[in-house]
Amino acid sequence: MMLFKIPLRNIKRSLRDYAIYFFTLILGVSIFYVFNAIGGQAAMMKVSSSRNDIVKLMMTTISGVSVFVASILAALIVYASRFLMKRRSREFALYMLLGMSKGKISAILLIETVVIGIGSLVAGLFAGIGLSQLMSALVANLFEADMTAYKFSVSGKAIGMTIVYFTVMYAIVMLSNSGSVTKMKLIDLIQSGKKSEKIRLRNPIVCVVIFTVAVLGLGYAYYQVAFNYENLNTEKIGICIALGVTATFMIFLSVAGLLLRVIMRMKKVYHRGLNSFTFRQISSKVSTMVFSMSAICLMLFVTICSLTTAFSVRNSLNSNLKTLCPVDAQIVFEIKEEDRGISEIYKNNGYEVTDGFKDYVHFQAYADESFTLAESLGEQLDVLKKNYAFIDYETSETIVKISDYNNLLKLFGKEPLTLSDDEYIVLCDYNGMKQIRDLALDKGSEITVFGKKLHSKYDKCKDGFICIGAQHLNAGVYVVPDNAVSPDAANMDIFTGNYNAESKEEKQNVEQSQRERIDTITAYLNGKYNEDEIMLMFETKLDIYDAAIGLGAILAFLGLYIGIVFLVACGAILALKELSESVDSIPKYDTLRKIGTDEKDISSSLFRQTGIFFLLPLILAIIHSVFGMKFAMKVMEIFGTEGMGRSIALTSVILLMVYGGYFIVTYINSKWIIRGKSISSE
């Protein structure tokens, strides 16, 4: 009976210490549930069948990521419970003095963990079920699904999964707790509260040296990833990451001492009100947790980057679609020996290629063997070689006739272009390539195709494409006057059109029959040629949309999942440290009150301490992110990076909610802890 009473009373009594722990557990459980329950909810909504595959893919990815997330949460929970154990050493010392066996103490801890575990699981699951209903609105938005079929749902599978994962985590906590109980020594426990704190103020010169080295290291890494990415390779990226991590650690090692020295020099600021106390408190906090601060900073950095990149990729994927995919379907065929056109091949198989299409454009693209990428770029070829080593610059450039392109533009619903007999236009929308081509156009625009000399109408590339897709992937197409091409140089046959259908269902039906025809044609070609040499592509708007939206949604979703878990971890570590620090500092605040400090000044000192403590890792993380994102954007270039502002805003909102939430809870809790008890002030 006693064995149950003690743990329950302990929890009740130290609710203050446990509040953040409990809060974090509940948050962890509910996030875990929400993200694992999404599958069930997506299924509830009318997501189109091919997109359903993507939902399935997302579910598999999420369960994979969940293992990773679970290990992070487990580490966090073990850290937090060890932290709370340390805080209670005097209590354990009392038990041991009274003659309680270590086994009994372990049993008490075990019961506590079970009670807290069950409590947090139940509360977390309830919170999660509530939250997931909100989340489904977001999911519907991500998938552009229709919410009408939506019902309140609870995922049994997700509940089961959450219970299993967290039971394992709590089991680890129990093992770790009883492990530390067996290692406890009475003398250490009794003395633990009495040891006076040693203030180590590191040598200022050493601080300056460490800080300078760290800043230089960071500067180098920033320069490499953000401005010198052309020369990056895997090895260099590895070096930059290692450099970034080390420099972050070094900055937190030295920043407290350095800042304090600087502020101490400013005597007017330092000796104003409680400033000296405030800065000393911060500096001692930061210098006792250099490692945690660095880890928190890096986690925040990963969070900011993954959230922003994921959102902006998702946004631009969706916005790109409207401009880059203006027609229902496109068949692209690379001309082979006697099979010189799609129409003939279709006819040979008993089809008419135009069947099922309302309006269409059918044209051919040409190639001049002597007019290669290397030729057209001239001196700029070196830039290409440096930036895009994988591109084969001996391939011929793609050439289309102005009349064909104008027909295509008309189908796309755009204005036609005009061209004189001796002019040409370069179409290109792939940013990296466009820059190189623009440089080449600057140097000299005269080209020779099929023996005819032409010069560029514009001094820059024109935005445009002939093949539909989800991303800006057109690396370059030459539009030339009709009479400049030799008819037998055609190398590609391109058929583009809109289905003879209005509603989505009708379009899906047409597409189904089109797909069957393509399968037959592919089989026919496979019988005739070596499989690797055939290029027959059938791209459709429905396919591209599904793939793009699915990809964007998965990215955004995983970004959210990992980002929020990382944020919770960061917030929890800082909050625990700050709260325990507040408990330790109660006598200090009592002293301040006794010498007559105003309550307002004490509150503002506490606010500054908590604020700077939370801000320091965030500031460095934001600086990291500015450069890290430049790199991420470069890598994600083909997806397009429009809507960055919106993504950053969204990321900030999430950051503010989770991290800011922890800050507020911590501040209010700390204020409550240090509020005067022994001294009357009313």
Place this chain on the structure above:
Amino acid sequence: MELLKVEQIEKYYGNKSSLTKAIDDISFKVDKGEFVAIMGASGSGKTTLLNCISTIDRVTAGHIYLENEDVTKLKGKALNRFRREKLGFVFQDFNLLDTLTAYENIALALSIQKKKSDEIDSEVRKVAEQLGITEVLEKYPYQMSGGQKQRVASARAIVTNPSIILADEPTGALDSKSSKMLMERLTYLNKEQDATIMMVTHDSFSASYAGRVIFIKDGKIYHELSRGDGNRKGFFDKIIDVITLLGGDANDAL
């Protein structure tokens, strides 16, 4: 000149079923420039008395006037201002902030009064010299001896030029040599700087440095001794005599 007037104060603890009278009708006066010691056994109510005067605790009944201001009526901000401007505290366990150096601990008392930094510097150095702690100013509490810590705490109490210094068992945690040194310094502050000091102690040796000793037993004033023009040794003997009279329950008061 009358500085402090304690008028029929009472302090009760507990509830109706079990009431403890920590202070039971105490009245006395302290003049400006006096050095008063309050003695009594553990539980006699002497610390409660000091806490009531220092506004850390509230009286149940009665009034306390400092410079004709009723401190029992003070609240909130006015109370805090009163504490930081009129009172200087010295505690048994020093109550120094361990994250601050000695200098900063002393300076803090001035900076919370919104004093200018150059003014703070000269004040701190002056008071440090008076208390003989100039060489430990840049040290942290954990680097100092108990005696040094208590002198730093005393410096913090005196630096604001308070109306009265309240010391709660200032020698309680010190060895005899440090105790002697501290008491000599307090006497110096009292004699040369004209500081008014009120000290609670159960150490007769420390009390013998005072000009007047008030003995408290069971929450009431039991006896009062004045040193007059006599020397400290003679005063010490008189104190011992009273303590012997106080009875067996005051055996620890040596």
